[in-house]
Structure formats: C-alpha cells, structure tokens
Amino acid sequence: MALENGLIALAAGLAIGATSLAAAIAEKDIGTAAIGAMAEKEELFGKGLVLTVIPETLVIFGLVIAIMIIGMAK
Amino acid sequence: MFAPKKMEKLLILGEKSLLPATISTLHRQKVLHIIEHRKNPDVDIGQPLENAQKISELLLKIRSLFSYLNINPQIIQEQLQTKEHQKTTTLKNKQNLQAKHLKPGIKQLEKDLTILTFSVNTLLGAQKQLDAKIKSTDEQLKQLAVLKDLKLELDDISGYESILHYIGFVQNLDILKFSLHTSKISHELKYADVSGKQAIALFVEKNSAQKTLEILAKVHFTAMDLSKFATQKSKEKSKSNIKLQALIAALQNEKKAAENKFSANKKSFERLKRQWQIYLIENEFFLSAEIAKAEAPLKFGSTDNTFLATGYVPRDRTAQVTEILQKKADNKLFIQEQHIHHDEHVPIQLQNKKIVRPFQFFLDLYSLPNYHEVDPSFFLFLGFPFLFGFMLGDFGYGLVTLALFYLLKKKIKAEAAQQLFKILIWASLWSLAFGLFFGEFFGLEELAGFNIPHVISREHQKILLLGVAVAIGVVHVNLGLLIGFYNELQHHGLWHAFCAKISWILLQIGSALLYLSYGMYLIPPIFGFLTLGISVVLLYFGEGIRGLVELPSIFGNIMSYARLMALGLASVGLAVVVNEMAAEFFHEPSVLNVIVGILILVIGHVINIALGILGPFLHSLRLQYVEFFTKFYSGGGIAYRPFGAEKE
Numbered sequence: 001m002a003l004e005n006g007l008i009a010l011a012a013g014l015a016i017g018a019t020s021l022a023a024a025i026a027e028k029d030i031g032t033a034a035i036g037a038m039a040e041k042e043e044l045f046g047k048g049l050v051l052t053v054i055p056e057t058l059v060i061f062g063l064v065i066a067i068m069i070i071g072m073a074k
Numbered sequence: 075m076f077a078p079k080k081m082e083k084l085l086i087l088g089e090k091s092l093l094p095a096t097i098s099t100l101h102r103q104k105v106l107h108i109i110e111h112r113k114n115p116d117v118d119i120g121q122p123l124e125n126a127q128k129i130s131e132l133l134l135k136i137r138s139l140f141s142y143l144n145i146n147p148q149i150i151q152e153q154l155q156t157k158e159h160q161k162t163t164t165l166k167n168k169q170n171l172q173a174k175h176l177k178p179g180i181k182q183l184e185k186d187l188t189i190l191t192f193s194v195n196t197l198l199g200a201q202k203q204l205d206a207k208i209k210s211t212d213e214q215l216k217q218l219a220v221l222k223d224l225k226l227e228l229d230d231i232s233g234y235e236s237i238l239h240y241i242g243f244v245q246n247l248d249i250l251k252f253s254l255h256t257s258k259i260s261h262e263l264k265y266a267d268v269s270g271k272q273a274i275a276l277f278v279e280k281n282s283a284q285k286t287l288e289i290l291a292k293v294h295f296t297a298m299d300l301s302k303f304a305t306q307k308s309k310e311k312s313k314s315n316i317k318l319q320a321l322i323a324a325l326q327n328e329k330k331a332a333e334n335k336f337s338a339n340k341k342s343f344e345r346l347k348r349q350w351q352i353y354l355i356e357n358e359f360f361l362s363a364e365i366a367k368a369e370a371p372l373k374f375g376s377t378d379n380t381f382l383a384t385g386y387v388p389r390d391r392t393a394q395v396t397e398i399l400q401k402k403a404d405n406k407l408f409i410q411e412q413h414i415h416h417d418e419h420v421p422i423q424l425q426n427k428k429i430v431r432p433f434q435f436f437l438d439l440y441s442l443p444n445y446h447e448v449d450p451s452f453f454l455f456l457g458f459p460f461l462f463g464f465m466l467g468d469f470g471y472g473l474v475t476l477a478l479f480y481l482l483k484k485k486i487k488a489e490a491a492q493q494l495f496k497i498l499i500w501a502s503l504w505s506l507a508f509g510l511f512f513g514e515f516f517g518l519e520e521l522a523g524f525n526i527p528h529v530i531s532r533e534h535q536k537i538l539l540l541g542v543a544v545a546i547g548v549v550h551v552n553l554g555l556l557i558g559f560y561n562e563l564q565h566h567g568l569w570h571a572f573c574a575k576i577s578w579i580l581l582q583i584g585s586a587l588l589y590l591s592y593g594m595y596l597i598p599p600i601f602g603f604l605t606l607g608i609s610v611v612l613l614y615f616g617e618g619i620r621g622l623v624e625l626p627s628i629f630g631n632i633m634s635y636a637r638l639m640a641l642g643l644a645s646v647g648l649a650v651v652v653n654e655m656a657a658e659f660f661h662e663p664s665v666l667n668v669i670v671g672i673l674i675l676v677i678g679h680v681i682n683i684a685l686g687i688l689g690p691f692l693h694s695l696r697l698q699y700v701e702f703f704t705k706f707y708s709g710g711g712i713a714y715r716p717f718g719a720e721k722e
Contacts, residue, residue: 046440050699053692057630060637067536 008073012066019062026055075430076448078711079423080389081107085382086399087408093381094123097370099402101363101718105395106385107421108717111375120371120381128180129368133361135187136354142194143347147355154352183357190350197343204336211329217298218322223266224275228318231300237261238283240276240290242297247272255289363718370717384412386421386714416565420445422711430455432496440699441709447561450707457550457702458497458694463504464546465641465690467532468649470516471683472505501691512642516679517649532639532646539639547635548582550697551628554705555579561706573616575705578628580609585629631701637693645686652678 034048084106088096100106113119140147221231224241231239249265252274256263261277274295278286303321375382387395396409414420422442424434426449433454443449466472479502483495513519513528520526532539555575562571588602613621652675659671703709 046436046699049692050440050696053696054700056637056693056696057634060634060640063640064540064633064636067540071537 005073008069012069015062015066015069016059019058023055023058026058027052030055075426075452078443078445078449079425079714081386081414081420081423081445081714082389082392083384083412083414083418083420084387084392084396085384085408085410085412087380087382087410088403088406090376090379090381092403092406093120093371093374094367095402096381096383096399096407097123097367099399100383101367101370103395103398104716104718105387105391106383106717107387107714108370108373108383108385110373111382111384117375117377117382120374120376122371123368125180126365126368128184129361129365132180132183132187133358133365135191136358136361139187139190139194139350139354140358142198143343143351143354145347145351145354147358150351150355186353190346193346194343197339197346201336201339201343204332204339207332208329208336211325211332214302215322215325215329217300218303218318218325220266220268220273220298221300221303222318222322223268224264224273225266226264226275226318228303228321231303236280238278238280238286240274240278240286240295240297241300242273242295243268244272244274244290244296245294247274247293252289252293256286259285366718385717388423388714414445416446418445419712421714423714424449424451426451432493432500433458435490435493435497436695436698440703442711442713443707443709444711446565447708448557448706450557450703453553453557453702454698455500458698459500459504461546461638461694461697462501462690463506463508464543464638465693466501466505466645466686467508467512467642468514468516468645468686469506469509470514471645471679471686472502472509474683475505475687476502498687498691501694514646514649517646517653517682532642533650536639536643539642540636543635543638544632546638547632547701550635550702551631551705552579552582554702558706570616573612574621575616577609577612577616577621578705580605580612581625581628582632584609631704634701635697637697641689641693644689645682648682648685649679652682 031052034044034052037044038048086096111117111119139145221228221241226241231241247265253260253263256276256278259278259282261279262275263277264275266273276286276290371381373383392411399407399409422445424437424442426434430451433451436454436458437443437449437451463472466475476499479495479498483492483499486492486495509515511529512532513526514532515521515526518526519528519531519533530538530542555578559571559575562574566574584602584605584607586602587597587605588599590596591599591602610622610625613625617624655678656671656674659667659674
C-alpha cells in the first residue's frame with residue numbers, strides 16, 4: 001500500500017514537473033520574441049504579455065491532473 | 075457606457091481666403107479628428123500657411139535656447155504647479171510675469187529672441203575663455219610647484235649653452251641606484267616626491283645626451299614642458315630675475331581673478347535664465363500651437379482656389395461646431411455630414427462612468443475596441459478585480475495591499491499610475507471580500523482559538539474550490555460568447571451570430587448532457603450526441619473549418635480557470651508554511667527565538683504578498699485577454715485625437 005501511494009505521489013509530481021518544464025521552454029521563446037518586438041514598438045506590451053502567458057495553461061492542466069491522481073490514493 | 079462615443083464624419087469645403095480663420099476656429103474648438111487627405115489628380119495636398127517658415131525658425135531658436143540655458147520645460151512647469159498649491163502669492167507673481175511677457179507678437183518675439191541669443195552667446199563665450207584661462211593657469215601652477223619642490227629657481231632652467239636639463243616625472247625610481255648610474259654624466263641631480271609622484275631634475279653635458287635618454291627611458295621618464303617659463307625668463311634676463319615664488323603668487327592671483335569672473339558670469343547666466351525661462355516656455359507653447367495651425371493645411375486637400383478638410387467630430391458636438399464655423403466664415407463654407415462606411419477606421423473615444431474609467435487602462439495596454447463593437451471596460455471592471463480577489467483571497471493580505479496601493483496612489487501622480495492604483499484598490503477590496511468568504515487571515519484559519527467562519531476553506535476543500543473556479547470560468551466564457559453574439563448580431567445578422575457564437579454554448583450543453591448520461595446514468599446519451607452534432611454543424615456554418623479546428627479550445631479555456639484555485643492554493647500554502655515555521659520558534663519563548671520568529675513572519679509574508687500581487691494580477695489579466703476577449707473582441711481602434719488638443 002505504501003509503495004502504491006508513493007507511486008501515486010511520484011506520478012502527481014511528474015504531472016506538475018513535466019508540464020512546468022514544457023511551459024517554461026515555450027515561454028522562454030515567446031518571451032524573448034515579445035521583448036524583441038516591444039523594443040521596436042512599445043505598444044505591443046499588452047499583446048506580448050498575453051502571448052507570453054499562454055503556455056501557463058499547460059501547468060494548470062498538469063495541476064488538475066495531479067490533483068485527480070492524488071485523489072486515487074487511499 | 076457599452077459603446078464608444080458616436081462620431082459624425084464632416085466634410086468642410088471653402089474658399090482659400092477662409093482657410094486661416096477656419097483653422098484657428100477648429101484649433102480652438104478641439105473637436106475635429108482630421109483625416110489626412112490623400113493626393114489625387116483633382117485635389118492636391120495643401121500648402122502650409124505663409125508664416126509657417128518664420129514660426130518654425132523661432133521655435134527652433136527657443137528650443138536651442140532651452141538647451142543652452144539648460145531649461146527643462148516639464149520640470150519647471152511641475153515646480154510652478156506645486157508652488158501654486160503652496161502659495162497664492164507666487165501665483166500672483168507668475169501672473170504678473172505672464173501679463174508682462176506672454177504673446178508679445180511674432181515681431182517683438184523675434185527681436186527679443188535675437189537679443190537673448192546674443193547675450194547668451196556672449197556669456198557662454200566668456201565662460202569658455204575664462205574656463206580655458208583657469209585651466210592653463212592651474213597647469214602652470216602645478217609645474218611651478220614641482221620646480222619649487224625640486225628646489226630650483228627659474229634661472230636654473232634656461233640660458234645654458236653646453237648643458238642640457240631634463241625635468242619631469244619618473245616611475246618606480248630607486249634614487250640611489252639612479253644616482254650611481256648617472257654619476258658619470260650628471261652635473262647635478264635633484265629629486266623630490268610631489269604628492270605621490272616622483273619628480274627629478276637632471277643636468278648633463280650636451281654630448282652625453284644620447285646616453286642620458288637611454289637611462290631615462292628605463293625609468294619611464296616623461297618631461298614637463300617648461301618652455302613657457304624659460305622664454306619668459308630669457309626675455310627679461312636683462313631686467314631683473316623673477317623669483318619663482320613671485321611668479322607663483324602672480325599666477326595664483328591671476329587664477330583667483332579668473333575664478334571670480336567665472337562665478338560672476340555664472341551668476342548673471344543664472345539670472346538671465348530665471349528672468350527668461352517662463353517667457354520662453356510660454357512662447358514655446360504658443361508657437362507649438364501656431365505651428366500646428368500653420369501646418370494643418372498639409373493634411374487638407376486643396377485646389378487653386380479652395381480647400382477641403384475631412385474629419386470626425388463627436389455626434390453631440392457636430393451641430394454646435396458647424397454653427398461656429400459658419401459664423402466665423404459668414405456662412406460661406408460648405409459643410410456636409412458624410413455616411414460612415416462599415417470598414418472605416420473611425421476614431422474611438424470611450425465613454426464610461428467614473429468608477430469604470432480606470433479600467434480603460436487595460437484597453438490602452440491591449441488594443442482599443444473598434445467603432446462597431448462593445449466597449450468591454452465595464453466587464454473588465456467587474457471581472458478583473460473579482461478574479462484577482464479570488465486568487466489573493468486573504469483578509470489580512472487584502473488590508474496590506476489596500477493600504478499599500480492607497481498610499482502609492484497618494485504619492486505617485488502620473489496619470490497611468492493613478493489608473494493602475496485605482497484598479498489595484500478595487501482588486502484589494504475584492505480580496506477583502508474573498509478573505510471573508512474563505513475565512514483566511516494571513517493564512518490562518520483560526521485566531522487566538524477562535525475559528526474564523528468561512529464558506530469554503532481553501533486549505534481543506536481543494537476539489538470544491540476547483541469546482542467553483544471552473545464554474546466561474548463557465549460563466550465568464552459564456553458571458554464573452556453572449557457579448558460576441560451581440561456584436562455579430564449588429565453587423566452580420568441573427569443567423570450568422572447564432573451560428574458563430576451560440577453554437578459554442580450548445581457545444582458545452584451537449585458535453586454536459588453526455589456527462590449526465592455516462593457519468594451519472596440519468597438520461598439516454600442520444601440527447602447529448604444530438605446537441606453536440608447540431609452545435610458542430612452550426613459552428614461549421616458560422617466559422618468554417620477554423621471553427622472546427624478550434625473545437626477543443628472552449629474546454630481548454632474553461633479549464634484554464636483552474637488557475638483561480640491553483641494560485642489561491644499556492645498563496646495559502648506559502649502562508650501556512652511561514653506561519654508554521656514561525657510557530658516552532660514561539661513554542662519555546664526566548665528573546666532570540668521570538669526575534670527570529672518575528673523575522674520569519676515578516677519576511678515570509680512580505681514575499682508572499684509580493685507574489686500574491688504579481689501572480690493574480692498577471693493571471694487575472696490573462697484570463698480577461700485570452701479567455702474572455704477572444705470570444706467577442708477584435709479591437710484595432712485608433713484613439714480620438716482632435717486637432718488642437720495635442721498639447722494641454
């Protein structure tokens with residue numbers, strides 16, 4: 001039972017960790033491009049911000065999955 | 075409230091002789107957003123008014139005087155404004171000044187500027203000369219000081235026939251070794267330590283010059299240029315020998331005199347600046363307006379004898395402006411209201427209630443609405459602080475942020491900052507409300523043994539919290555779809571609006587029905603599949619293939635509101651950790667433990683509040699821009715900038 005719970009916890013951790021990495025990689029590229037665009041045209045701040053935070057959704061989904069996985073633990 | 079101000083497109087046509095009067099009326103009224111005329115074979119672009127050249131020359135003169143006199147108009151205006159608040163007497167002074175100087179007429183202004191430029195140039199020229207004089211005297215004094223330290227007199231350094239002298243600085247010199255090296259060739263060697271630098275004076279026979287230079291090169295010798303003193307001396311040799319000390323004293327006097335002159339010059343320069351700065355600023359302002367007027371015809375159309383101006387005017391002012399223009403031109407203008415086409419870029423002036431107005435800030439940041447769609451400021455006013463509060467959701471943190479942003483709003487007066495702080499104050503108020511809803515105070519759910527009442531406990535009812543967050547998402551996204559429905563209804567008719575927007579709502583209903591069938595076995599699945607099928611077909615009609623590809627996005631958008639729970643949990647989690655860490659130190663009270671405990675509490679909560687402002691702000695904004703706006707907003711509007719209101 002302890003092993004089972006441990007695996008569940010590990011899986012939940014993976015769900016968060018992997019999605020965070022994915023979001024980070026995506027945001028890195030978008031953020032760089034957004035800053036570059038803003039250097040040329042400052043009005044693009046709003047759009048740059050929105051585009052940069054779009055991949056955050058990945059982590060949110062990861063979190064939801066993680067919570068669902070933890071719900072399986074006894 | 076929900077739509078930008080209605081505009082009317084005006085065409086103004088008149089004889090060229092009416093042009094200056096018409097322009098100055100328009101400039102004074104500050105209502106016409108000019109549409110630049112495009113050159114075509116029939117109607118060319120207009121020429122600037124006659125005085126444009128003169129005015130731009132004067133403007134250039136004033137601006138160059140700004141830079142010479144080191145005047146920053148913005149700073150001085152701000153100073154004057156704050157002074158006005160403090161003392162009415164200074165205001166009176168200022169008014170006197172204005173009355174004396176303001177608007178002297180172009181001719182007088184030109185004369186004034188010529189005189190001022192002349193005196194500024196004279197003063198600056200004198201300043202430059204004096205500065206050079208001071209520097210060179212200073213240099214000479216330094217050299218003489220070295221001579222003095224080397225115990226040389228002026229007649230020691232010139233007038234020789236067979237002896238050469240080397241006076242200057244050396245590096246890393248071992249004087250004993252050096253004197254041994256040079257003992258064979260040197261007549262005399264003097265050495266001194268002049269404020270950390272080593273100075274030497276070496277006298278040798280002319281024929282050993284080569285060798286001396288070699289030795290000197292090894293110790294990095296740099297010679298001083300003393301030719302000035304040498305010639306001086308040789309000229310006056312016949313008269314009397316000037317003593318070094320006397321020369322130094324004379325030079326010092328010279329320097330002092332120059333310095334006095336310099337500071338006197340500086341003072342009169344400052345006086346000149348104080349005397350003229352307001353005059354210059356006022357006239358720069360006046361001339362900027364004049365140049366805008368003089369160059370306005372460049373945006374107008376023009377034929378040999380007529381001019382043609384088009385632009386937008388707010389509907390409620392059209393009649394009044396037309397009347398005034400006609401009155402000034404003896405009814406000789408032809409003014410016509412034109413039809414606004416659907417695809418025209420009509421300038422946008424938002425009109426919102428005072429409490430909603432700060433939220434227009436987010437539209438400036440993103441993109442103004444176009445003329446034909448709903449102005450979402452009111453929905454931002456409802457949605458943004460609500461979602462922010464849901465994420466921060468702590469009564470204690472709410473109090474801190476409220477106090478913080480209230481103070482900042484008092485301190486920082488810039489317009490954009492004011493708007494931002496007003497928004498954040500609203501957000502703090504919602505945080506207080508949600509603090510009560512979640513029963514949290516700095517992450518604590520009980521205070522001194524008393525359980526704070528709550529509706530939902532974020533720490534213990536995570537799944538319920540997730541459900542509430544997603545439910546908020548459903549409401550918010552569908553609100554967006556309904557606004558989108560309204561926008562489409564206005565321009566593409568009921569059928570298209572229904573296909574493009576209501577299909578998304580049907581899609582959600584279909585999925586919910588399927589959940590009832592497969593998750594709860596309440597109804598047969600046929601209802602769910604039917605609704606889904608209809609919604610997909612409608613969506614294809616409404617938005618084409620693109621709509622079908624985007625199908626899953628609606629669920630992604632709704633699930634995205636799970637961040638409301640996620641950020642809330644993170645905020646509570648960190649607060650609880652901080653409290654527990656501090657509590658361990660308070661268990662065994664000693665002076666050190668209590669101090670460390672308090673430090674942990676303060677630092678921990680400060681960090682958490684900083685994160686709790688940054689995270690919820692960005693995420694709430696993102697939910698507005700990405701999840702909400704994409705359902706109805708196209709944006710791309712240009713701001714309404716009436717002619718004459720560029721500079722306030």
